[in-house]
Amino acid sequence: MSTDFNIISEIHNNTLVMRTEGYINNVAGEKISEEFTKNFVSGINKVVMDLGKSKVVNSIGISYLIDIIEKLNEHNSKLIFTNLDPTIEKTFNIMGIFQFAQKADSVEAALK
Amino acid sequence: MIDTNVNLEIKLPKVPDIELVAIQGLEKMGRYFGISEDKIGEARVLVTEAIINGLEHGGDGNPYVQVEFTMTKDKLIILVTDYGKGFDPDKVPNPDIENKLVSTNKRGWGLKLLKSMSDDLIIESKPTGTKISIIKNLS
Numbered sequence: 001m002s003t004d005f006n007i008i009s010e011i012h013n014n015t016l017v018m019r020t021e022g023y024i025n026n027v028a029g030e031k032i033s034e035e036f037t038k039n040f041v042s043g044i045n046k047v048v049m050d051l052g053k054s055k056v057v058n059s060i061g062i063s064y065l066i067d068i069i070e071k072l073n074e075h076n077s078k079l080i081f082t083n084l085d086p087t088i089e090k091t092f093n094i095m096g097i098f099q100f101a102q103k104a105d106s107v108e109a110a111l112k
Numbered sequence: 113m114i115d116t117n118v119n120l121e122i123k124l125p126k127v128p129d130i131e132l133v134a135i136q137g138l139e140k141m142g143r144y145f146g147i148s149e150d151k152i153g154e155a156r157v158l159v160t161e162a163i164i165n166g167l168e169h170g171g172d173g174n175p176y177v178q179v180e181f182t183m184t185k186d187k188l189i190i191l192v193t194d195y196g197k198g199f200d201p202d203k204v205p206n207p208d209i210e211n212k213l214v215s216t217n218k219r220g221w222g223l224k225l226l227k228s229m230s231d232d233l234i235i236e237s238k239p240t241g242t243k244i245s246i247i248k249n250l251s
Contacts (some may be wrong), residue, residue: 023132056132056135056160058161058164059219059221059225060219062221063212070213073213087157091157095224096208
């Protein structure tokens, strides 16, 4: 199992799409946070976070995602998770993440 | 004919991402018994959270956790022992997403995940260390 983590961002109209690859731990959480801060520019009203290539997350990594949700709430913007592994989806459910973020089957579905 | 009971013991040092070593062992044991991916995934969360908790709260004088898995086709027992100063699990606040969103401290979810994903959880803690015992039904 690789410990390398990568993140790629792109902007579609008013939506920031972030695609992660690898284990989301504290270090990856910081990278996601930095990438979000760098790309969450004026006019963005939706962020899609595709976790399809991240099969393992830990609670410290998720705490960085909660921080992003807080920032988006402050700007009346929303976060949509896509391609969630069933275990990650269950983890998010336990934590109540979906009270403040959405999920979609694919990036394409989230962009609609 | 496969063994009915498989055991793995590892002593993990406090180095980044070392929990992934334990997860690899867990996944191989799970596939050996033909455990469903959903159950392996939930066990992965339990192992990850128990180990990072142990390493975070372990003592600097003995920065290791002892991890033991015992698996059958029906059940997984996970034991994670650290050698830190211990803690009182009854004093750990139950995190709530609404409060966490407005708090500067977004962390503190490990124990909630351990309780929610496991079928039984026992925490024995004293000033010389903590032992977390987790039972996860696999069938």
